[in-house]
Amino acid sequence: xxxxxxxxxxxxxxxxxxxxxxxxWNFERQQGVGWAYALQPALDAIYRDPETRRERLAEHxxxxxTQPTLASLALGAAxxxxxxxxxxxxxxxxxxxxxxxxxxxxxxxLGDRLFWFSLRPFAxxxxxxxxxxxxEAPWGxxxxxxxxxxxxxAVRFLGVRWGYAGGPAVLGGPLRARLEGLVTVLAYxxxxxxxxxxxxxxxxxxxxxxIAVQSTLAGGLGLGLVSAQRARPSPTQWALxxxxxxxxxxxxxxx
Amino acid sequence: MTLPFxxxxxxxxxxxxxxxxxxxxxxxxxxxxxxxxGILWGDWSTAMSVGVVLQILAAxxxxxxxxxxxxxxxxxxxxxxxxxALAHGVTVQPWRDAAELAGAIxxxxxxTSGVPLIRWQRRRNEGLSRWCEAEILAGNERAPAMASLAxxxxxxxxxxxLCAAWLAAGTxxxxxxxxxxxxRLGRAWTLAQPLWLGFGMAQLLxxxxxxxxxxxxxxxxxxxxxxxxxxxxAP
Numbered sequence: 001x002x003x004x005x006x007x008x009x010x011x012x013x014x015x016x017x018x019x020x021x022x023x024x025w026n027f028e029r030q031q032g033v034g035w036a037y038a039l040q041p042a043l044d045a046i047y048r049d050p051e052t053r054r055e056r057l058a059e060h061x062x063x064x065x066t067q068p069t070l071a072s073l074a075l076g077a078a079x080x081x082x083x084x085x086x087x088x089x090x091x092x093x094x095x096x097x098x099x100x101x102x103x104x105x106x107x108x109x110l111g112d113r114l115f116w117f118s119l120r121p122f123a124x125x126x127x128x129x130x131x132x133x134x135x136e137a138p139w140g141x142x143x144x145x146x147x148x149x150x151x152x153x154a155v156r157f158l159g160v161r162w163g164y165a166g167g168p169a170v171l172g173g174p175l176r177a178r179l180e181g182l183v184t185v186l187a188y189x190x191x192x193x194x195x196x197x198x199x200x201x202x203x204x205x206x207x208x209x210x211i212a213v214q215s216t217l218a219g220g221l222g223l224g225l226v227s228a229q230r231a232r233p234s235p236t237q238w239a240l241x242x243x244x245x246x247x248x249x250x251x252x253x254x255x
Numbered sequence: 256m257t258l259p260f261x262x263x264x265x266x267x268x269x270x271x272x273x274x275x276x277x278x279x280x281x282x283x284x285x286x287x288x289x290x291x292x293g294i295l296w297g298d299w300s301t302a303m304s305v306g307v308v309l310q311i312l313a314a315x316x317x318x319x320x321x322x323x324x325x326x327x328x329x330x331x332x333x334x335x336x337x338x339x340a341l342a343h344g345v346t347v348q349p350w351r352d353a354a355e356l357a358g359a360i361x362x363x364x365x366x367t368s369g370v371p372l373i374r375w376q377r378r379r380n381e382g383l384s385r386w387c388e389a390e391i392l393a394g395n396e397r398a399p400a401m402a403s404l405a406x407x408x409x410x411x412x413x414x415x416x417l418c419a420a421w422l423a424a425g426t427x428x429x430x431x432x433x434x435x436x437x438x439r440l441g442r443a444w445t446l447a448q449p450l451w452l453g454f455g456m457a458q459l460l461x462x463x464x465x466x467x468x469x470x471x472x473x474x475x476x477x478x479x480x481x482x483x484x485x486x487x488x489a490p
């Protein structure tokens with residue numbers, strides 16, 4: 001018996017539903033329910049028998065977690081395995097859980113670096129630079145949103161297809177190298193954007209800011225580099241403490 | 256002023272949705288929500304001043320694994336909303352600066368106060384996921400859709416409620432102090448803003464450099480090159 005092929009419409013519905021992957025995120029099953037919801041169109045297409053379909057759907061509400069954008073690749077791969085399973089060639093429930101766990105951790109390792117540590121800070125730094133340089137128009141927000149969302153949504157929608165085509169080995173080919181390359185490009189790009197941003201903070205539009213402002217910016221930069229070596233206190237707690245100190249200093253100053 | 260307030264609350268809910276439960280497109284980032292609020296309230300300059308500070312701090316807050324990060328989605332809306340409400344109709348610069356300082360601090364406090372609320376939602380979602388599995392086995396195949404919608408609705412409601420609480424606390428509680436101490440607070444803002452920007456940029460730089468000398472060199476070269484270009488003029 002051959003595995004039933006999934007239509008493009010089914011893969012698209014899975015990608016659309018992947019937008020709700022984290023709607024019920026919790027400490028117990030993490031993305032489990034969202035995963036089952038996103039995979040449901042594939043299960044509907046693969047399993048005609050309602051009893052088997054419900055069993056498989058319930059099985060997929062178990063623990064799953066990965067970086068939410070790259071989860072699309074895992075969804076596609078899982079859909080392919082389910083199709084093979086229906087044809088009697090795929091893994092059993094235990095095997096499917098192991099494949100999901102392996103895919104989840106591999107995709108999280110790459111996805112966290114790509115989306116959380118590289119693309120998000122890059123888009124934010126670029127957006128802030130544009131907002132400071134062009135304060136009269138909403139370009140900063142558009143750049144931030146556009147840079148991140150274009151890549152995020154492209155991977156989310158195309159990822160299901162890539163995962164379905166590649167199966168569990170989806171990250172074994174050139175895709176991984178391309179995504180790793182993107183991480184490096186974004187890291188270097190981020191360094192350039194931050195360099196320009198600091199220069200712009202010191203002399204916006206070529207006009208030097210007062211020495212007190214320049215010193216404070218440089219002081220914040222130095223303190224930030226030191227505090228970044230430790231996870232706690234968090235940057236927000238540091239920022240609140242620094243804010244309190246500045247207000248206290250302004251209060252105590254005469255005149 | 257009622258309509259901008261209501262739309263600000265609505266944006267707080269939408270931002271809470273985008274942050275984790277739905278899509279995660281970064282529509283919830285403070286720079287984006289501040290831009291929308293600036294258009295909404297007709298005060299671009301105040302919204303951008305606060306939005307840029309909160310954005311640079313939000314960017315260094317990462318949702319890795321099961322960590323519950325600060326809620327800058329709601330914090331960005333609440334903080335900018337408070338600044339806009341306090342600066343509404345005011346033309347005196349120190350007063351406007353003081354409102355921006357108050358907004359930035361409220362934004363950070365709101366983001367911090369959002370952490371236990373996010374954890375609370377995640378604990379509620381545990382029950383929802385168990386209910387979902389039981390319902391599927393009982394024959395209800397629409398349970399994952401219903402659970403997802405319920406989770407999203409709860410996130411929206413919590414976002415609106417948190418935003419409303421901080422908007423009310425900020426605008427009512429801080430109006431007097433912003434009005435009476437605007438000179439001191441305005442002075443504090445002129446120093447706090449670059450301090451926070453520098454601090455936030457350093458966090459981002461640390462994320463990019465990852466102790467690699469070449470990346471630090473690229474940053475330094477970009478800084479010197481951009482500074483020379485800005486100060487001396489483009490060649």
